[in-house]
Every structure is written in structure tokens, then in C-alpha cells.
Amino acid sequence: xxxxTPTVLLTLALLLxxxxxxxxxxxxxxxxxxxxxxVLWQSLALSALLSALGAGxxxxxxxxxxxxxxxxxxxxxxxxxxxxxxxxxxxxxxxxVLGMTLRTRRRRQRHLVDLVARTDGRAPGxxxxxxxxxxxxCIPGLPSRLVVSSPALDDLADDEMTAVLxxxxxxxxxxxxxxxxxFGALHNAFPRFVRSRTAxxxxxxLVEMLADDAARRRAGDVPLARALVRLADAPAPAxxxxxxxxxxAARIRRLTExxxxxRELTDAPVVTSLAYLTAAALVIVPTVAVAAPWLAAVAAAx
Amino acid sequence: xxxRTRLGELERVIMDQLWTLDSPATVRQVHEALSDSRDxxxxxxxxxxxxxxxxxxxxxxxxxxxxxxxxAVSRDELTAELMHQALDTVxxxxxxAALLRFVGxxxxxxxDAIRAALAELENGRPEQSPGRAESDRTDGTAGSPP
Ligand SMILES: [Zn+2]
Numbered sequence: 001x002x003x004x005t006p007t008v009l010l011t012l013a014l015l016l017x018x019x020x021x022x023x024x025x026x027x028x029x030x031x032x033x034x035x036x037x038x039v040l041w042q043s044l045a046l047s048a049l050l051s052a053l054g055a056g057x058x059x060x061x062x063x064x065x066x067x068x069x070x071x072x073x074x075x076x077x078x079x080x081x082x083x084x085x086x087x088x089x090x091x092x093x094x095x096x097v098l099g100m101t102l103r104t105r106r107r108r109q110r111h112l113v114d115l116v117a118r119t120d121g122r123a124p125g126x127x128x129x130x131x132x133x134x135x136x137x138c139i140p141g142l143p144s145r146l147v148v149s150s151p152a153l154d155d156l157a158d159d160e161m162t163a164v165l166x167x168x169x170x171x172x173x174x175x176x177x178x179x180x181x182x183f184g185a186l187h188n189a190f191p192r193f194v195r196s197r198t199a200x201x202x203x204x205x206l207v208e209m210l211a212d213d214a215a216r217r218r219a220g221d222v223p224l225a226r227a228l229v230r231l232a233d234a235p236a237p238a239x240x241x242x243x244x245x246x247x248x249a250a251r252i253r254r255l256t257e258x259x260x261x262x263r264e265l266t267d268a269p270v271v272t273s274l275a276y277l278t279a280a281a282l283v284i285v286p287t288v289a290v291a292a293p294w295l296a297a298v299a300a301a302x
Numbered sequence: 303x304x305x306r307t308r309l310g311e312l313e314r315v316i317m318d319q320l321w322t323l324d325s326p327a328t329v330r331q332v333h334e335a336l337s338d339s340r341d342x343x344x345x346x347x348x349x350x351x352x353x354x355x356x357x358x359x360x361x362x363x364x365x366x367x368x369x370x371x372x373x374a375v376s377r378d379e380l381t382a383e384l385m386h387q388a389l390d391t392v393x394x395x396x397x398x399a400a401l402l403r404f405v406g407x408x409x410x411x412x413x414d415a416i417r418a419a420l421a422e423l424e425n426g427r428p429e430q431s432p433g434r435a436e437s438d439r440t441d442g443t444a445g446s447p448p
Binding site: 098101102105106108109110111112113114115116129130131132133135136137138139140147149164167168171176177180181184187188200221222225226227228229231232247248249251252253255256 | 310311313314317357359377380381382383384385387388389398400401402403404405406412413415416417418419420422423424426
């Protein structure tokens, strides 16, 4: 049985890395239950990664199952092991580089904000920048910082500003930056010709929806939508648009859809439970069904 | 010890001070200017100026046996750098944003789509804003179909 372990794990890894993200990114239900969808994405990524590493490791280690392995077999298995180690190393390196880059840039941001931002009674606890364009953002970290430009502060009504600030605070509270950093590291770890932005774009969108939900609970749908309209008005500098991400128009339409289908949303608990169950199964089942017998077999062979 | 937040605040106050001065200032001058408004130790001022110099925000000029300090950049330049970073026009590591913006900038096409989406939301449900009176909008006709 254990000879099939690497094949099963590799197949699983390929399915989880290719078709599964493509399907999930096109599904419509995640926008209704973004939290559950985000958990599913995370478990999908974790499971794909564990399967891939498990496939390599089991293929590499299986050489102990033979009584007298030939040189070719030994070389083959050793290469599988080496490849696995390379993948793992690339992943760790990518996480390290991205972490350093982000931390450096955020430190610089915090420093600059300390030097030039002021406080304003209209938005307590917020760093206000006297800049030319309406803008609001959060510098992730502990504690995270909210930055708003003075045109944004002037343009937005009180409830719209409440929506903006609640949106940004939700990002800070839930450490969405860490979620995105994880997917970013995973994305950067793979060579350009095999990777896709699907997971990173989808999770970025879900994170925005989660923050939007926090904002609409505090301030209401229309103030949130108006804030989106006002702050999205600034024309993009050339080449600065992120492709494929959730657009402001889509975020507003989501609010409308949510309102119109509120009564039909009774299936939300079902969808949510299914998503969480799938997420748990993705991580647990391969581990138990495939890896455990293999571990036992290797242990017995030793 | 001085806490990090307080150091950050002192950095700002000291930069403000340097920006208002015409010529490079000594630690003593900065300290004297500050001591009118706040209780801060001479050595703290020195530390903060040193930090600012290491971060490239002030320039250290040797003047005999002492140092003089002047801003390396103007306030406007710093603000411009902030905006530049925040608007994502610099992004080395595969477009992974360091900051979480409330909303990205829209292209001209998007701007129309956004306004249409807002109109749809407002028409669908004219009464909004839990516990809040709409101040800037009076065209809320009840339940008119889109
Ligand atoms: Zn956001």
C-alpha cells in the first residue's frame, strides 16, 4: 500500500494547487461568507503544501522499503528528497524576504507618519496627512496605525468616516496583513511560469469584504458605499492598478446584493458549515489516510 | 527611559523646530527652544537628533567640536514620499502591498461603474444609516424601482 503514498500525495497536491483554486476563485458563495471562505483558502494552501512536501519526502524515504535497492533507485529517491528540500528552502526564503521587505517599508512609513502627520478632533486616534489627494489606509503592525489625508477628512461625512475607520480597524484587529503575507510568500516561492495570482487575489478580496462587513455593521451600507465612491475617485497613477483584485464597484454591488437577498440568506449557516468541514477535512484526511500508514510502514521497515 | 511613542512624538516636535529655523542648530539650541513648552532632558534631545540623523531625516554638520543639525528633507518632500508609497507607485516585491488601503484608485471606466453601483444601492433601499439622520441627501424617494 505504502508504495502508492507518493503518487496519491502528488496527485492531491496537483489537484489542490491547480483545479481547486480555479474553482474556488470562480464560486459565488465566498462573497456571502467571506470568513469561512478565507479559512478554506488557508486550509487549501496548507494541504497542498503538506501534500507536495509529503509526496517528495515519502518518495525519498521509501528507499528503506527495499531490501537491496539498486544505485538507480537510490539516486531517484535521493533526488525526490533533494527536490523537496529545495521547495521547502525556497518557501522559507521567500517568507523571509517578503517579511523583511514589508517590515522595512512599514517601519519607514511609521517613521514618516510620526514626523509629518497631525491629529484632528474629527477623527481621534487617526494620523492626518496634509496631502493633496483623498486617501485612507492602515499601516499594519502592533499597534496598527490609521492614516487619513486631510482632503479625505474634509470630503467624507461623519458616518462615512466612521465606515472608513471601522474598515481599517477591522484589518488591524484581525491581522489581515499576516494572512496576506502568508499567501504572498507562497506566491513568491514558486517560479514565475507555474504560479498564479488566483489565491493571492481571491484572499485579498475576501479580506476587503470582511473589513467591509465590519464597517457596514458599524456605519450602515450606504455610508460605506459613499465612502468607497469618494475615495475611489482619485484616478490611478499609470500602472498602479492591481489586476484581478476586487474592485470598488464590486464591493458596492456586493452590498446591494446582500440587501436584496437578505431573506434568502438562510442557507448561510449551511454554506459556512460546509466550508469549515471541507477546510478541516483537507488538512486532516490526507494526514490520517495517507501519511499515517506510510509513517507506520517506514517505522516498521526500520 | 523614554517610551517609543514618546520618542516618535519628540521626533516630530524636533523636526518641526528644525523646519522653522533658518540655519543649522546645535543640540543646545534645540533643547532651549523645546524647554519652553515641555520638560525634556538635554540628553534625550541629543538621542532623538542622533536617531533622526541615522534615519536620514536630518543632516549632521560638524562645527568645531560640536554638531549642528538641519533637516535633510522638507516637510513637503516627506509627505510626498508617504503619498508615493501609500499610492503603491513603488512596489518591488511582486505587488505585495505593505499598506492596506481602504480602496484602490479607480480608472475612468471604473468610476462610472462605481457611481452606477452606488445609485443602485441608494435606490434599492432609501432608508439607511441606523440611528443616523442623513444630512447631505434629501432625494430619498421611497421604494422607487431601479
Ligand atoms: Zn481594506
